[in-house]
Amino acid sequence: MKDDQGKAQIYAQKDLTELFQELASSPTGLTAQVAADRLQKxxxxxIQKIKRQPEWQNFLKNFISLMACLLWVSGLIAIFSGTTELGIAIWCVNVINGLFSYYQQHAAQKATDSMLKMLPNYTQVIRDGKQQQIDASQIVVGDVFLLSAGDSIPADARLLETNSLQIDESALTGESVPATKDAVYQGSDSDQLSVNNLVYAGTSAVNGSAKAIVFATGMQTEFGKIAQLTHQQKKTISPLQLELNRLTKQLSIIALSIGAAFFVASIFFVHYPPAQAFIFALGMIVAFIPEGLLPTVTLSLAQGVRRMAQKHALVKELNSIETxxxxxxxxxxxxxxxxxNQMTINHLWTPEHDYQLTGEGYEVNGQIMLDQQSADLTDPDLQQMLKIMALDNDAKLQTSFDQQGQTLGTPTERALLIAALKSKLNLQQLAEKLPKLQTFPFDSIRKRMSTVHQLGSQWQLVLVKGALSxxxxxxxxxxxxxxVKSLTTELRQQILAANAQYAAQGxxxxxxxxxxxxxxxxxLDLTEAESNLIFVGLAVMMDPPRPEVYQAVQKCHQAKIKIIMVTGDSPxxxxxxxxxxxITGPNPRVVTGEQLEKMSATQLKEVLKGDVIFARVAPEHKYRIVSSLQQCGHVVASTGDGVNDAPALKKADIGVAMGKLGTDVAKDAADMILTDDNFASIVAAIEEGRAVYSNIQKFLLYILNSNVPEAFPSALFLFSGGLIPLPLTVMQILTVDLGTDMLPxxxxxxxxxxxxxxxxxxxxxxxHLLKKSLIWRAFGWYGLLASLISTFAYFYTNYVSGWPNKALAANGSVYLEATTMTLAAIVFCxxxxxLNCRTENMSVFKIGLFSxxxxxxxxxxxxLLLNILIYLPFLQGIFNTTAIGLKEWLFLVxxxxxxxxxxxxxxxxxxxWQRT
Structure with a gap:
């Protein structure tokens, strides 16, 4: 990329005659034919989007995950074991889950695509010597185009003419203060983006006008180069998918181990033939495979996605929310x-007063709210400051300011104008009273702007605003x-001290x-206008934090989530x-991009352990920071809105782009888009993500605890050598797994x-999902209780019928009633x-029993399903059930x-115990 930067520098320094020769163009632009030829070539x-997988691959991957493959095999096993209906049912669960997952991801991607708008739609170009409007995608190298305030820049270009041009380059540099541009090359730092006579695709003009000639388009622009860097970064598998793969292996080992144990036991204790023992063992394997895991994970993620959409966060991949x-x-x-991302005046300072303006959010999305402020409007010094702020200003009101209006101009000039309007200053009357005669535009060398106004018949009024230095x-x-008094040394020191105090506050x-x-x-000439001036005061401003960000940051700290600011702005x-x-304590370490480049990998990792802020960083710096954090074992979320953020967004475990101010490249690289650009939405997403993982664990706890009472009756049958007839058949076990357990x-x-x-x-x-405490609760607590109760129901039914005076029935009405009661007892357990699985330690009553x-x-x-299996005659034969009476129902309830x-x-x- 350095070679490309050198090429751009050459374009910046070329004589105009050479430049036109190099680009095979002229001051009157290209001909339509030449433009068409270059477009064809x-x-x-x-800007090319990240290349996506073919749609058929996106569809297929929902059916070939490790858990999905396990379910395909389980269904096949069920069919071979003679339970064809259950095998087909398992396959149906897999198909439905795959279709549901694909639908959710496809819907999220469609919503994202509808947001992505590539480059400005139209541009004013000069072709065939005439000004005409064309689609920005038709711009070619050598085209001459026109810019005015509010226009987006369609391609990288060299300026030919300028008039007070200022460019918002925050999408590329992260710098919130607009850059002043001029057609005359004035040299630059080593960074190409600082060249004063170049403009770049993806940025926009906030003030003035210009004419420029294109030297790079599409993927050859700075915008495109960063997009290309983003495309080269491959996305890693999500932590949730890794954990689900691990869980699938663990559950497969458990199921196969239990199946093998039951196979051996059925041969040695019950003396089953190997073929019959194998079928029995296959049934137990299928019973211990959690067929509902994938649907539950998908539903939990999908519902989290929907809840996040209601909170203005669009998730492109289901797994992203858990990540x-x-x-x-x-x-x-x-x-x-x-x-x-808008400058706001919050202090108007004079040596006598420091007026702090109220209501930092008095301009919301350009809407001017004319509420009162706490300044003394009778103060003549303040009146003079407001007059300078309003008149020495190129910002414009688009509508009447009687109630509300919108401003157009640089963030600084808009802030000055709005602060003047807050004081109820009548801009129209003031402009009529003091008509403008001359303007000396702001430039990056003088760092000042001056205007000359007629004051009565004998005087002219020169108004100046600029950098204090x-x-x-x-x-x-x-x-x-x-x-008006002499400006003494003591007063100068007082002014400089006030400025230093404000600077320390950013x-x-x-x-x-x-x-x-x-x-x-x-x-007047410039020197005469800007000499022997009368100092009035300082207008102090900043880009204010979002009001909701304070609480969001506090929640992150409570959740032990570290926030690291990575910005292109000043330290x-x-x-x-x-x-x-x-975000940090009072004394964080501030590391600039230049300092970062000199750090070794070890030094950077050490810096990342403490309170740190990164300022004046380039795209590759942010990428390196994210990479280093991941190497330290962190799960990294990276937010951003500019093109410069895209590589880090793609590299991060989850990239979060801004929907309103974000560039297309950033949105395309991100996993999640905040449609309201609200940092607080990230905190809500973290909460939803944690809920998703917790819900998967609750599901695991629920299904694993039912496996114990399902296996316990079979163990009684096997280890009694068949003396205790099978209290629960394989069909009844699978009824619980695929029937009664699924919806809860x-x-x-x-x-x-x-x-x-x-x-x-x-x-x-x-x-991990399957942790020791969860296994203990599932097997040693919930499962044990359910096993004891269901076994009691089996033996109690036989006791009522005469056991132990007569042997346990292996068939007949008593056996059917006993197995029915065993099944029903497990269902009611x-x-x-x-209900118990809804919380880990909190009382269910606190979250609401019926919530x-x-x-x-x-x-x-x-x-209802249990009743159907018990009372419908044609299902009784399939599931080994029979009707039960009122007394039995009272026991179950x-x-x-x-x-x-x-x-x-x-x-x-x-x-x-936790409190003590």
Missing amino acids: NGLNT LGEATVICSDKTGTLTQ ETLPLCSQIQLNGQ LRSLCLAYKKISSSQQQ LTAKAVAVKIG ALGLGAERAEPDVMQKPPRSRQS QIAAV NHQIWIGIIFEI AIPIPIFLLEELRKLINRH
């Missing part, structure tokens, strides 16, 4: 992400309380000055904003985040289990109550 002026829940670090841009030396007098000061001269000379401003909104389990996937989810640190990468309607719909469904209350007691004891 070089292609459209567009954000694991984030340990957020690398955040400043301009437009943490701040509002360049303007104060031109002042020989000062206005104090309306009186605020930017503009010096306001004026003078009156005789109107005998009609035209002083970056530090002030970071400290103000609480899906209801757990819809559970909202627990209230304390953001009070915990991010989960460790060493912490699962009703209590699904999750989907779980209760699932409970109603499983009771009573089962969930003690289980639920026992679990509430356990959670209460746990909470007490």
Whole structure:
């Protein structure tokens, strides 16, 4: 890229005659024919999107994940074991889940594509010697185009003519202050982007006008080069998918181990023939495979995506929302992400007063809110400052300011104009009273702008605003309380001290000055206008933080999530904003891009451990920071809106782009887009992501605990040598897994985040879904209770029928009733289990017993399904069930109550231990 930068520098320094020869063009532009030929040869002026997989591959991958493959095999096993209907049912679950996953991702991608708008639509060019409007995609090298305030720049170009041109280059550089541009080359730093007579695609003109000639289009622009760097970065597999793959392997080992144990036991204890033992073992393997895992994960992610869409966050990949829940670090841009990307006047300072304006958000999306402010409008010094701010200004009102209006101009001039309007200054009357005669535009050398106005018949009024370092030396007098006095050394020191104090807070000061001269000379030259000035005061401004960002940052700290500001803005401003909104402590380390380049990998990793801010960084710097954090074991979320952010967005575990101010390249590279550009939405996404992971664990707990009472009756049968008839058939086991358990389990996937989810640190990468505490609760607590209760139901039914005085029935009506009661008892134990699984330690009553309607719909469904299996004659034969009476139903209905209350007691004891 350095070679390309050198080429651009050559274009910047060339004589115009040579430039036109080099680009085979002229001051009157290209002919239509030449432009058409070049378009045919070089292609459209567009930025290529990241190449996506073919749609059929996106569709197919939803059916070939490790868990999906396990379900395909499970269905095949079920068919070979003689339960064809259940095998087909398992396959149907897999197909439905795959279709649902594809639909969710396809819908998210369509919503994203509708947001992406590539480059400006139209540009004014000169072709065949005439000005004409063309689609920006038709621009070619050598085209001469025109710019005015508000226009987007369609390609990289060399300026030919300028008039007070200022360019917002924040999309490329991250710098919030517009760059002043001029057609005359004035040299530059080593950075190509600092060249004063070059403009770049993806930026926009905020003030003035210009004519320029194109030297790079499409992917050859700076915009395109960064996009290309983004395309080369491959996205890694998500942490959730890695964890699901690990879980699938673990559950497969468990299922195969249990199947092998039951195969051996059925041969040695029951003396089954190997073929019959194999079929029995296959049934147990299928029973221990969680067929509902994929639907639950997909539903949980999809519902999280929908909830995030309601909170203005568009998730492009389902897994992304869970990944954000694991984030340990957020690398955040400043301009437009943490701040509002609009300058605001918050102090008007004179040696006598420091007026702090109220209502930092008095301009919202360009709408001027004319509320009152806390300044003394009778102060003559303040009146003079407001007059300079309003008249020495190129910003324009687009509509009447009687109620509301919109401004057009540079952020600085818009801020000055709006502050003047807040004081109820009548701009129209003031302009009529003091008509403008001359303008000396702002330039980067003088760092000042001056205007000359007619003051009565005998006087002219010169108004000046500019950088204090360049303007104060031109002042020989000062206005104090309306009186003009000599500007003493002591007063100069007071002014400089005030400026230094504001600078330490990251605020930017503009010096306001004026003078009156005789109107005998009609035209003033620049030197005469900007000399012997009268200092009035300082207009102090900054790009204010978003109001909601303070609480969002606080929540991140509570959740043990580190925020690192990575910005192209100045170190002083970056530090002030970071400290103000609480990202860092009062004394963070500020590392510039230049310092970062000199750091070794080890030094950078050491710096990242503490409070640190990165300022004046280039695209490759942000990419390196994200990479280093990942090497340290962090899960990194990277936010951004500019082209310069795109490589880091793609490299990060989850990239978060801004939907309103974000560039197309950033949106294309990101995993999630904030449609309201609200940093607080990231915190909401983290909460949703943590809820998704928690819900998957709740689902696992729920389905694993049912495996224990399903396996326990078979163990009794095997280890009794067949003396205890099989209390639960394979068909009944699969009925629980694929029938009664399915909807309540899906209801757990819809559970909202627990209230304390953001009070915990991010989960460790060493912490897995199937952890020891979960296994203990599933097998040693919930599973054990359910096993004891269901086994009791089996033996009690036989006891009522005469056992132990007569042998346990191996067939007949008593056996059917006993197995039916065993099945029904497990189902009612699962009703209590699904309610208990809703929280880890918090009381279910605190989140609301009936707050999750989907779980209760699932409970109603499983009771209805159980009744259908028990009372429909043609299903009784398939599932080995029979009708039961009222006494049995009273026993069943009573089962969930003690289980639920026992679990509430356990959670209460746990909470007490945690507090002590």
